[in-house]
Amino acid sequence: MAPSVTVDTINPKVLKCEYAVRGAIVTHAQNLQQQLQTNPGSLPFDEILYCNIGNPQSLGQQPITFFREVLSLLDHPPLLDRDDTHALYSADSIDRAFKILDSIPGRATGAYSHSQGIKGLRDQIAAGITARDGFSANADDIFLTDGASPGVHMMMQLLIRSEKDGILCPIPQYPLYSASIALHGGTLVPYYLDEATGWGLEVSELKKQLDDARSKGMTVRALVVINPGNPTGQVLAEDNQKEIVEFCKNEGLVLLADEVYQQNVYVDDKKFNSFKKITRSMGYGEEDVALVSFQSVSKGYYGECGKRGGYMEVTGFTPDVREQIYKVASVNLCSNIPGQILASLVMNPPKDGDESFESYTAEKDGILSSLAKRAKTLEAALNSLEGVSCNKAEGAMYLFPRFDLPNKAIEAAREEKIAPDLFYAQRLLYATGIVVVPGSGFRQVPGTWHVRCTILPQEDKIPAIVTRLTAFHEKFMAEFRD
Numbered sequence: 001m002a003p004s005v006t007v008d009t010i011n012p013k014v015l016k017c018e019y020a021v022r023g024a025i026v027t028h029a030q031n032l033q034q035q036l037q038t039n040p041g042s043l044p045f046d047e048i049l050y051c052n053i054g055n056p057q058s059l060g061q062q063p064i065t066f067f068r069e070v071l072s073l074l075d076h077p078p079l080l081d082r083d084d085t086h087a088l089y090s091a092d093s094i095d096r097a098f099k100i101l102d103s104i105p106g107r108a109t110g111a112y113s114h115s116q117g118i119k120g121l122r123d124q125i126a127a128g129i130t131a132r133d134g135f136s137a138n139a140d141d142i143f144l145t146d147g148a149s150p151g152v153h154m155m156m157q158l159l160i161r162s163e164k165d166g167i168l169c170p171i172p173q174y175p176l177y178s179a180s181i182a183l184h185g186g187t188l189v190p191y192y193l194d195e196a197t198g199w200g201l202e203v204s205e206l207k208k209q210l211d212d213a214r215s216k217g218m219t220v221r222a223l224v225v226i227n228p229g230n231p232t233g234q235v236l237a238e239d240n241q242k243e244i245v246e247f248c249k250n251e252g253l254v255l256l257a258d259e260v261y262q263q264n265v266y267v268d269d270k271k272f273n274s275f276k277k278i279t280r281s282m283g284y285g286e287e288d289v290a291l292v293s294f295q296s297v298s299k300g301y302y303g304e305c306g307k308r309g310g311y312m313e314v315t316g317f318t319p320d321v322r323e324q325i326y327k328v329a330s331v332n333l334c335s336n337i338p339g340q341i342l343a344s345l346v347m348n349p350p351k352d353g354d355e356s357f358e359s360y361t362a363e364k365d366g367i368l369s370s371l372a373k374r375a376k377t378l379e380a381a382l383n384s385l386e387g388v389s390c391n392k393a394e395g396a397m398y399l400f401p402r403f404d405l406p407n408k409a410i411e412a413a414r415e416e417k418i419a420p421d422l423f424y425a426q427r428l429l430y431a432t433g434i435v436v437v438p439g440s441g442f443r444q445v446p447g448t449w450h451v452r453c454t455i456l457p458q459e460d461k462i463p464a465i466v467t468r469l470t471a472f473h474e475k476f477m478a479e480f481r482d
């Protein structure tokens with residue numbers, strides 16, 4: 001009997017969805033890694049350098065001690081009653097673990113929680129947001145999630161009714177957006193970031209694309225803004241954010257603010273401002289703008305991607321819509337409890353006077369200053385290559401250099417029936433073991449070619465990356481220069 005499930009009979013929305021960050025190039029890299037293990041010395045390099053994904057701990061970043069202390073105590077609460085625990089753990093991690101345990105109904109760390117997350121942890125997160133913004137936040141607005149991704153899916157599920165519903169997304173974008181819009185059957189309405197002005201976000205461009213989509217009969221429901229940007233690394237200026245809020249208010253769009261890189265800012269002249277703070281500072285309240293802010297434990301200086309923690313702060317929706325969001329959250333029962341705990345910790349790290357404060361600050365500053373240094377070194381190296389220009393990584397974890405590839409290389413890619421930036425990335429991988437993601441996975445201005453490279457390899461690996469990349473690029477250009 002023929003199989004009843006074939007790719008021709010599965011949901012076409014699944015077929016349409018793509019996720020480049022874990023795409024073909026990564027599969028090639030994994031095969032090469034296997035080859036290096038079984039047959040060392042068979043390739044022109046001795047290790048694969050994964051610069052394709054924002055997964056800091058996979059590249060050697062160490063977790064923050066305080067966060068892990070609290071998590072481990074709560075994973076096994078009997079530790080809290082042992083005397084020797086005081087010799088092993090900081091006093092404030094023990095104190096915090098007790099407080100969190102007391103806030104969990106029945107002190108049951110293995111039970112399902114409220115579908116929005118444990119109320120005591122949401123209180124902590126709301127307090128953290130209030131301290132960050134100087135405007136109050138409410139625990140009832142917080143939905144704890146298994147990372148930011150499920151929150152984004154939940155909002156797409158809520159907003160998209162059919163392909164006539166459009167979501168304005170930056171191009172280049174993080175492929176979670178194109179993928180989730182495709183899965184939920186909506187239409188991505190692109191707005192282009194301006195590479196020439198450091199990936200500037202122009203409201204005139206938003207307006208142009210919105211009007212264009214509306215003229216085609218589309219209902220545009222929301223605007224996605226990623227700040228700091230992925231893959232583009234820009235940090236929005238406050239005035240620009242105000243214009244964006246005004247635009248959403250005037251056009252009746254939900255503002256989906258992806259703020260997962262809020263702790264990753266590397267330049268002195270820019271600062272992260274949440275859209276919630278900007279909106280409230282403009283005097284706008286619940287009735288003016290619908291705003292969802294996504295935060296995650298995966299990024300920042302914590303980089304706890306595998307713990308799957310995050311939250312969305314949902315404001316400006318009517319109570320009946322909020323009820324529906326709650327219903328969708330409750331279909332998943334609840335997010336995982338260690339992820340919930342971690343989300344409360346990253347929004348409430350140790351404070352001055354706490355026993356861990358000094359070591360916590362040293363760990364945090366060490367990670368962030370090293371990331372800034374790595375970003376600078378890689379940016380300079382990329383800018384020194386023939387035909388390559390790279391904007392500054394003001395924030396986030398990526399560089400997104402532009403490659404003006406020679407026509408001969410573009411032709412060669414065409415013959416292989418692949419995009420020229422994939423052609424470059426594949427050649428780079430096979431020659432050097434360096435894994436980057438072709439820009440086509442994030443979308444880009446047609447006819448331009450980019451790759452995304454993370455700044456995450458540890459400092460001692462950066463010189464090798466620079467040397468290998470430079471040598472490869474020189475050879476590539478010698479082979480294909482017009």
Ligand SMILES: Cc1ncc(COP(=O)(O)O)c(C=O)c1O
Binds near residue numbers: 148149150258310
């Ligand atoms: C801009 C952006 N948003 C959301 C996510 C999803 O993160 P997570 O689901 O791990 O919280 C990522 C991950 O790389 C990201 O870069």
